Amino acid sequence: MSMRKVAVVGAGMTKFVRRAQETGKELSFEATKMALETCDLTLDQVDCVVHGTAPDSFDGVHMKGEYLADGSGAWRKPYTRCYVGGGTGVFTPIHGWYHVASGLFDICLVVCEEKMSSCQPHPQGAFLTIFDHTTERPLEPNLLWIFAMEMNRYMHTYGLKKEDIALVSVKNKRNAADHPCSLLGDPDITVEDVLNSPVLAWPVQRLDVSPVTDGAVALVLAAEHVARRISDKPVWIEGVGWNLDTTYWTNRDLCYPRYVEKAARMAYDMAGITEPRKQIHIAEPYDPFDYKELHHLEGLMLFDRGKAPEATALGITQRDGDLPVCPSGGLLGVGNPIAAAGLMKVAELFWQLRGEAGGRQVPGQPKRGVAQAWGDLMQVGTVIVMGA
Amino acid sequence: MTRNVAIVGIGYTSYRPLSPEVSYKELMYEAAVKAYEDAGLDPRRDVESFVTVAEDFIEGTSIFDEYVPDQIGGLLKPNVTIPGEGIHGLATAYMQIASGLFDIVAVEAHSKASNVLTLPYITAYAMDPVLNRPLRANPVFIAGMEMNRYLWATGATREQCAQVVVKNKRNALYNPTASYGASLELEEVLNSEPIAYPLSQQDISAHADGAIVLVLAASGVAERLSDVPIWIRGLGWCNDAPSLETRAWGRAIYAEEAGKHAYRMAGIRNPMEEIDFAEIDDAYSYKELQHLEALGFCQFGEAGMFTEEGVTDVGGYLPVNVSGGSLGNGHLLDASGLRAVVDVVLQLRGEAGALQLPDVETGLAFGWRGVPSTSGAAVVLSGPGRRNQGGGER
Numbered sequence: 001m002s003m004r005k006v007a008v009v010g011a012g013m014t015k016f017v018r019r020a021q022e023t024g025k026e027l028s029f030e031a032t033k034m035a036l037e038t039c040d041l042t043l044d045q046v047d048c049v050v051h052g053t054a055p056d057s058f059d060g061v062h063m064k065g066e067y068l069a070d071g072s073g074a075w076r077k078p079y080t081r082c083y084v085g086g087g088t089g090v091f092t093p094i095h096g097w098y099h100v101a102s103g104l105f106d107i108c109l110v111v112c113e114e115k116m117s118s119c120q121p122h123p124q125g126a127f128l129t130i131f132d133h134t135t136e137r138p139l140e141p142n143l144l145w146i147f148a149m150e151m152n153r154y155m156h157t158y159g160l161k162k163e164d165i166a167l168v169s170v171k172n173k174r175n176a177a178d179h180p181c182s183l184l185g186d187p188d189i190t191v192e193d194v195l196n197s198p199v200l201a202w203p204v205q206r207l208d209v210s211p212v213t214d215g216a217v218a219l220v221l222a223a224e225h226v227a228r229r230i231s232d233k234p235v236w237i238e239g240v241g242w243n244l245d246t247t248y249w250t251n252r253d254l255c256y257p258r259y260v261e262k263a264a265r266m267a268y269d270m271a272g273i274t275e276p277r278k279q280i281h282i283a284e285p286y287d288p289f290d291y292k293e294l295h296h297l298e299g300l301m302l303f304d305r306g307k308a309p310e311a312t313a314l315g316i317t318q319r320d321g322d323l324p325v326c327p328s329g330g331l332l333g334v335g336n337p338i339a340a341a342g343l344m345k346v347a348e349l350f351w352q353l354r355g356e357a358g359g360r361q362v363p364g365q366p367k368r369g370v371a372q373a374w375g376d377l378m379q380v381g382t383v384i385v386m387g388a
Numbered sequence: 389m390t391r392n393v394a395i396v397g398i399g400y401t402s403y404r405p406l407s408p409e410v411s412y413k414e415l416m417y418e419a420a421v422k423a424y425e426d427a428g429l430d431p432r433r434d435v436e437s438f439v440t441v442a443e444d445f446i447e448g449t450s451i452f453d454e455y456v457p458d459q460i461g462g463l464l465k466p467n468v469t470i471p472g473e474g475i476h477g478l479a480t481a482y483m484q485i486a487s488g489l490f491d492i493v494a495v496e497a498h499s500k501a502s503n504v505l506t507l508p509y510i511t512a513y514a515m516d517p518v519l520n521r522p523l524r525a526n527p528v529f530i531a532g533m534e535m536n537r538y539l540w541a542t543g544a545t546r547e548q549c550a551q552v553v554v555k556n557k558r559n560a561l562y563n564p565t566a567s568y569g570a571s572l573e574l575e576e577v578l579n580s581e582p583i584a585y586p587l588s589q590q591d592i593s594a595h596a597d598g599a600i601v602l603v604l605a606a607s608g609v610a611e612r613l614s615d616v617p618i619w620i621r622g623l624g625w626c627n628d629a630p631s632l633e634t635r636a637w638g639r640a641i642y643a644e645e646a647g648k649h650a651y652r653m654a655g656i657r658n659p660m661e662e663i664d665f666a667e668i669d670d671a672y673s674y675k676e677l678q679h680l681e682a683l684g685f686c687q688f689g690e691a692g693m694f695t696e697e698g699v700t701d702v703g704g705y706l707p708v709n710v711s712g713g714s715l716g717n718g719h720l721l722d723a724s725g726l727r728a729v730v731d732v733v734l735q736l737r738g739e740a741g742a743l744q745l746p747d748v749e750t751g752l753a754f755g756w757r758g759v760p761s762t763s764g765a766a767v768v769l770s771g772p773g774r775r776n777q778g779g780g781e782r
Contacts, residue, residue: 102482266466
C-alpha cells in the first residue's frame with residue numbers, strides 16, 4: 001500500500017551547554033517554541049506531541065516523560081514518550097512519523113531533551129544502573145569501559161591505529177566551530193591534541209569522547225497536504241528503520257554493528273535506495289566516540305567493513321568531500337545531550353537539505369541524507385533517511 | 389485513509405500478589421508464548437515489530453529497553469519501549485501497522501510490582517523536583533485530595549465509591565486470573581483503615597504481578613490469522629498538566645479528551661448506546677466514577693448514582709469492570725490498561741467463561757498512569773462483524 005507522505009517543516013534547538021541553568025521543562029520549551037516559530041505555527045495547530053529523553057536517573061525524575069509534557073507543548077494533547085536508550089534521538093522522529101503516516105494526526109511536534117548535568121558528580125554514575133543486576137552490576141562497569149572494549153576489538157580486527165581514529169574527533173570538533181549551538185567546537189584542534197589527552201579507559205582518551213551536555217531540540221512534522229501549504233521547502237522523511245540486538249552483548253562480535261545494518265536496510269528499502277553510496281549525499285552517523293562514526297559508517301553500508309578510517313584519512317568525509325559526514329560537528333563537537341543529540345542530527349539534515357546550514361553548509365546542493373543513532377548495550381540502531 | 393487493525397492474539401499470565409519463582413523475563417516469556425500460540429505465529433518468522441511498555445525506576449534498571457528482545461522473540465527486529473500506559477503501547481503498535489510500515493506487531497506490558505519494595509518513595513520522584521517534591525506528599529495523599537475534591541464537586545458519596553469496591557471485588561470472584569476477589573459488605577469498605585481521608589484501605593487497588601502480550605495485524609492478514617479478529621475501532625490518549633497546581637482537580641480532562649478522540653475515530657456519537665460494556669481504570673474506587681463521567685457514559689456527577697442503582701453491575705445496562713478491574717485483579721502498574729484490553733477481547737470473542745456477558749459487540753478499555761500523572765488512554769474494540777467502514781474517520 002502507498003504510505004502517507006510526511007515532511008519536516010520546522011526545527012529549533014537550544015545551545016548545547018555543559019550545565020544549563022534552565023530546568024528540563026524550560027529547555028524543552030525553548031526548542032519547541034523556536035521550532036514552531038520557524039514554520040509559523042502556533043501550539044493550538046499541533047495535533048499531537050512525541051517526546052524522547054534518555055535515562056530518568058540523570059534527573060532523578062520518575063516518569064520523566066510525564067514531567068516534561070507541558071514544557072514540550074503537550075498540555076491537553078495526545079502525548080507519548082518513546083525510548084530506545086541512546087538511539088532515542090533518531091527514533092523519536094520515527095515515532096512522530098507513524099503518528100502522521102497512520103492518518104491519525106496531521107501535525108506532530110517532536111521534542112527531545114536531555115539534562116545530564118543534574119547527575120552529580122558525573123552521569124557515568126547513572127550508567128552503572130543500565131547493566132544486568134545479577135551478572136554485570138557486581139563488576140561495576142561503566143560505559144567508557146565497555147566502549148573501550150568495543151574500540152579495542154574494532155582496532156584489533158582491522159589493524160587500526162589510534163591516529164586513524166583520532167582524525168574523526170579532529171574533523172568533527174573543527175566542523176562544530178561553525179555551529180552556533182556547539183559546546184566543543186575548535187577550529188585549531190590537531191590529532192596530537194587527541195593523542196595527548198588523558199587516558200580514560202584504554203584506548204579511549206578524553207578527546208575521543210563526546211562531552212556531558214544539556215540541551216533540547218524540536219522538529220515539526222506535517223502530513224503532505226499540510227506541508228505543501230505551510231512550507232516552501234518541506235524535507236521529506238523517505239525511510240525509517242530501527243533494530244534491537246540481544247541483551248547478551250557479551251555473546252556477539254563487537255567489531256561490526258549488524259543491528260545498524262539491519263536498521264539501515266529497512267530504511268533504505270522504504271526509501272527505494274539500492275546503492276546507498278551513490279544515492280546518499282550527506283551522513284550524520286552517531287559519534288559519541290570517534291571510533292563509533294567509523295563503525296556506523298560501515299554499518300550504514302556507506303563504506304566497506306574496516307575501510308571507513310581510510311576514507312576519513314583521504315578526506316572523503318570532510319564537509320567538502322565526496323560524502324560529508326557529520327557536517328554539524330556531531331556529538332564530539334556540538335555536544336551530546338543524549339536524546340537531543342540524536343535529534344540534532346536529524347535537524348542538521350533538515351537545514352542542510354534546505355540550504356540553510358550557514359557556515360556548515362555542504363556544497364553541491366545535497367538532495368538526500370541519512371541520520372543514525374545507537375544505544376542500549378551496544379545493541380540498537382535507529383536510522384532515518386530524508387530527502388529534499 | 390487508515391488501515392483497519394485487529395487484535396489476533398492474546399497471552400497473559402495470572403495476576404497475583406507475589407511471583408517469587410519467576411523473573412520478569414519469565415513472566416514476559418510466558419505471556420509471549422501464549423499470545424503467539426493464540427495467533428498461530430512464530431515470532432521470529434512472522435512478527436515484524438515489537439513494542440514494550442516499561443518505566444526505568446519501576447524496573448530498577450536504567451534504559452530498560454535493553455532487556456526486552458530475547459524473551460519476546462524480538463531479537464534483531466524493530467523494538468521500542470514506550471514509558472507509558474499499556475494502551476499507549478497498543479496505540480504505538482496500531483500506528484506502526486496503520487501507517488503501512490508493518491502487517492504484524494506485538495505489544496507487551498508487565499508488572500513485577502512485588503519486586504518494588506519502596507513504591508511510594510519511587511512515585512514521589514515523579515513529582516516536579518522544584519515545586520512539588522519539597523512538599524514530601526505521599527502519592528496516596530494526592531489521590532485522597534483528588535477524591536475529596538471529586539466528592540465535593542459532584543456530590544458523590546463515600547458509600548457510592550465503596551459500592552464500586554464491593555462490585556469489582558465480587559466480580560473478581562468469578563475470574564480465574566484475579567487475586568483479590570472478595571465478598572464484602574459496604575460497611576467493611578467504609579470501615580477499613582483510613583489511609584488518606586477519604587480514601588480507606590479497601591478503596592485502593594493492591595498491586596499484582598503479571599504480564600500481557602497482544603498480537604495486532606492489519607486487515608487482510610488478520611482475517612487469515614484469526615476466526616475472531618477483534619477490531620481496534622477507536623484510540624485516544626491525552627495528558628493534562630503534570631504539575632499539581634495547574635491541573636484540573638475533580639475532573640479527569642485527560643480521559644475526556646482521550647474518549648473524544650477514540651469516539652470520533654470509531655464514529656461513536658452516544659457511547660452509552662453504542663458501547664456494550666467497559667473495563668476502565670479503578671486504581672482507586674472514585675476513579676471508576678470519575679472516568680465513567682469523563683468517558684461520556686453519563687454527566688459529570690451522575691456516576692455515583694448510576695453505580696448505586698446497579699447500572700454498572702454485571703446485569704446492568706453498562707457492565708463496568710466485569711473482570712474485577714484493578715480492585716479485583718490487582719493493579720498491574722502500567723500493564724493495567726492491557727489487562728483491561730485482554731478482558732474486553734475475551735468478552736468480544738465469547739471466551740470470558742463465567743464472566744461472559746450476553747450479546748456484546750463493542751467494548752471500551754481505558755487506562756490511567758496513576759498518581760501523580762494526568763495521562764490516560766482509551767481504546768474502542770468491536771467483534772468480528774464490526775470493523776470501521778472505509779477506514780476510521782479522523
